[in-house]
Amino acid sequence: MIQQIEKLKEIINQNSMGHLPLPYRVDLMKQIGNSRTVQKVLCECCKKACSSFPEEFCAENLLVEVLSEMDSYLYKNKGIAESILVSVERLRNYVEQSADSPDDMASWAIISLGYAIRYDAASILAIEDYNGEDDDAFDFESWNADFICSIACSGSNPFVETGNVEKRKEYWLWYVKMVLEVSQNPNVKYQSLPVCKRATPLIDIPVRHQSDNTIEAQFKDILSYIMDCEPQKFKEGLEYDILFVSTVVDMFSITSSDGDRITLNTKNCDKICNTLRDIRKRMYQKDPKQGAWFQVEIFLKNKEQYTFNFNYDNLEQLPSFFQEPDWLLGMFEKFPRSKEYTPLWLRKIVGRRKLYLT
Known part of the structure; x- marks a missing residue:
């Protein structure tokens, strides 16, 4: 040779x-x-x-x-x-x-x-x-x-x-x-893998402020719609976990406290998803640098008692189906944010692309 x-x-x-x-x-x-x-x-x-x-x-x-x-x-x-x-x-x-x-x-x-x-x-x-x-x-x-x-x-x-x-x-x-x-010498590495000499920075994401009375009223309206559009499917005395995940596709689910899945008809699901996407867009427009959430989870006791959990930064909380890098990159391109509001895992996906807001 x-x-x-x-x-x-x-x-x-x-x-x-x-x-x-x-x-x-x-x-x-x-x-x-x-x-x-x-x-x-x-x-x-x-x-x-x-x-x-x-x-x-x-x-x-x-x-x-x-x-x-x-x-x-x-x-x-x-x-x-x-x-x-x-x-x-x-x-x-x-x-x-x-x-x-x-x-x-x-x-x-x-x-x-x-x-x-x-x-x-x-x-x-x-x-x-x-x-x-x-x-x-x-x-x-x-x-x-x-x-x-x-x-x-x-x-x-x-x-x-x-x-x-x-x-x-x-x-x-x-x-x-x-x-x-x-x-x-096929069993001997010819060269080493790339090594990052920089220490991985600890990223402290600032607190976000994207809600106001109008946003809260919109959430209250859509929660009332969810409970009233097919009332026979909701039982008194039970609590409900409402999950909406959205990147390039949407996922909407309702689970009762006794473990049952509540399935709404397609027309109602479409209206709910469209409304939640619209609320997210309005929240984003209040301060684009803070980014847009990937997921919102609503814990509902009744129309008057509920709490929200918005997921902007936690990859592990997203269903695995939504953890595709190209989907997450597409979401970032649609709703860019500043680097200070971008967690490390998302920075890896964005890479050197000039997408960050300044």
């Missing part, structure tokens, strides 16, 4: 784009043969790309958490490939929403790596109907992590714009050297 690596170095140096064409990489990976070792090669590419963006890819980054999971799976046999697939599927839409900059491409490479781990690196070891085409012959979603990382490290796709040829060449020369060492 040493002679082959030297030949590949010549090819890289002679390529006008500083690119290592896909056919050579396919042959190289097939020569390695072992899918786990090939996955480790792709993992090292992702770590290389992330190291180019230390501010974005510190230990607090969502994608670094997934990359760490993959690294542990590949080198320590921790976890299972199916679990990794769940992680990347959960983040895929979130990453695709903004895959248009070099560091975004590093994130997309991690998603690609997840599929390579789950499907035995078939995207490079078993390309369907492959006849020696280069990377530009394939769709964005079919690119391998090694090529995606070359875009991240060089700042551009060589088939779209030449960009920084020297950086691209530097990456591919690093790549062939790394492949040789990983193939010879």
Whole structure:
């Protein structure tokens, strides 16, 4: 393999784009043969790309958490490939929403790596109907992590714009050297995961003030409507837990103190959800910097006795169905807030996007 690596170095140096064409990489990976070792090669590419963006890819980054999971799976046999697939599927839409900059491409490479781990690196070891085409012959979603990382490290796709040829060449020369060492010592990590040197700050969210007499009157009206629209379903002497969760979709539920679920007809549910969304919007407009709540829980004794619990910041309180990063990002885009009112977990999702109110 040493002679082959030297030949590949010549090819890289002679390529006008500083690119290592896909056919050579396919042959190289097939020569390695072992899918786990090939996955480790792709993992090292992702770590290389992330190291180019230390501010974005510190230990607090969502994608670094997934990359760490993959690294542990590949080198320590921790976890299972199916679990990794769940992680990347959960983040895929979130990453695709903004895959248009070099560091975004590093994130997309991690998603690609997840599929390579789950499907035995078939995207490079078993390309369907492959006849020696280069990377530009394939769709964005079919690119391998090694090529995606070359875009991240060089700042551009060589088939779209030449960009920084020297950086691209530097990456591919690093790549062939790394492949040789990983193939010879597959159980030894070639490089470490990104490390965040900054201490995680303790975030003290200020007290919010988004309610007033008008808002309280609107809540009272909708609670009366809930109790009166289908009165036969509510029993005297029982208390009720009313939960409304809303991001890109809504969830509305009523549970009585004896454990029964109260189901209202679709027309009434739609009216209640629309009203609660409207109240949230009015609250947000009072002071947008404070953000909008994801969830409101109402503990109802009767029309005159009730308490509210608004959830602006607690991810764990949200039903798991609503914890999708792309949904939460969409909610933030609709109701942006200032950074001081943004908890750490939500800051991770927002990332470097310029969405905060000032």
